[in-house]
Amino acid sequence: MAQLDRLLSVMVSNRANALLLNEGEVAQLDVAGGNRPVTKQPLSPQQVVMLLREIAPADAGAKLDAGQPTIFQYSSDDGVFVARATVVGGRWEASLRLDDGTREAEMTAASSQPGVARGTPMRTTPVPPAAVGAHRPT
Numbered sequence: 355m356a357q358l359d360r361l362l363s364v365m366v367s368n369r370a371n372a373l374l375l376n377e378g379e380v381a382q383l384d385v386a387g388g389n390r391p392v393t394k395q396p397l398s399p400q401q402v403v404m405l406l407r408e409i410a411p412a413d414a415g416a417k418l419d420a421g422q423p424t425i426f427q428y429s430s431d432d433g434v435f436v437a438r439a440t441v442v443g444g445r446w447e448a449s450l451r452l453d454d455g456t457r458e459a460e461m462t463a464a465s466s467q468p469g470v471a472r473g474t475p476m477r478t479t480p481v482p483p484a485a486v487g488a489h490r491p492t
Contacts, residue, residue, distance in 0.1 A: 356408045359430050361392055362450060366432045375402050375439075377446040384449075402446040406439055427453060 358373075361381060365373045370383035373392075377399045382389040397405075407415045409428045414437075417424035423440035428450070439448035 356430075358405050358409055358428075358450070359432075362430055362435060363432050364392055365450070366452070371451065373450045375405060375446070375448040375450075377402050397446075399446050402439070402448055406437060406448055409437065 361373055364370075365383055368383055368385060368390075370385045370390075372384040374382045374384055374389065375397060376382075378396050380391040380396055381393040382391050403418050407418050410418060410424070410426055414424040414426040418439060421441055423438075425436065425438045428435045428437055434453040435450045436453045437448065437450045439446060441447075
C-alpha cells in the first residue's frame, strides 16, 4: 500500500479540496476555512518526491527524478486523483485532488506539453480503517 493512500483517505473523509505536499512544510489538507496539518514534521524534498514516485507511472516518476513538472492520475479505493508537482523557487510543491471529470481534459492538453506526464497506477490493497483513523485530525 502506498504511504499516500492513508492521507488521501483522510482527505476524502474530511471532504478536503486537496492534499498539499510542499517542501519545507507539513503535509496539509486544503479545507474550507484554511489548511489543516496532517503530519507533524516538515517534508524534505526527498520525501515529497518519494511519496509521489510511489504512486506515479514510470514516465511521471522520471520527470520527478529530473526535477521537472508533472501531472498524472492515481486511482485508489477512495477515488481517482489528479496529482500535480512542480518546483517553484527551488522547492517542490505538489497537490492531489479528486478528479471531478474536468481535469481529464486538462491532463490531455497538458500531456502534449514537454515535462508533463500522464498515467493511472492502480492500487489493489484496501486501506485498513484502523490505519486511517490514527491519522485523522481533530
